[in-house]
Amino acid sequence: MDESEDVPKDFIKLKSEKLSVDEVSELVISPCCGAVSLFIGTTRNNFEGKKVIHLEYEAYMSMAETEIKKICRDVRQKWPSVRHIAVHHRLGVVPITEASVIIAVSSPHRAESLEAVMYCINTLKASVPIWKKEIYEDEYSWKENKECFWANSGK
């Protein structure tokens, strides 16, 4: 096996097609790793009693990719044994129960990849310029993550 094929890699993709858990987990599998940890964010069908028809996502593409790369860099500093990181986020219309985001991390042992996945999704929600619009039956609403440090002023 050619060792250079297994250098740590970040796989970042923003796309409007349906996300695949198989695809994302296969990206991070590595012969040196005994653990692959996964987070899947799926769309709920309700919010505060209102029926959600579907979600729509938009992104500041170039900056979103840059911010996700920064998250990957931070992950590698905090958990140096982490091997590969994959972050796939869907854009455009996402129907109920489908995935809007899949994050996968591989590491030799499970603690690091589990912690790194949690860090990735929490930090993504705080810093990556992606916006979600919830479409209800009669109206819609631009959501605001509670992690967003400049939102909720005065609330």
Next chain:
Amino acid sequence: QVSVLYFARSAELAGVRSETLSVPRQITALQLWEEIVKVHPRLAVIRDQVVFAVRQEYVLLGDQLLVLQPGDEVAIIPPISGG
């Protein structure tokens, strides 16, 4: 001349997704916001909720002095909701 990008609610209020704007090379973030609101007064309602991204770095709407180059990208960033 800078490129101004609008996203989410700010794009709905401004009615555009991007445009060029002529601004002084040196300007505070707050002054830049005022210039943008002159062009799109409906944006005033979200003033307390947005930040800028200047050359893809977040900047709060305050007294920070921005040194802009022609062609720089300035984005209006409403509260984010990724993930």
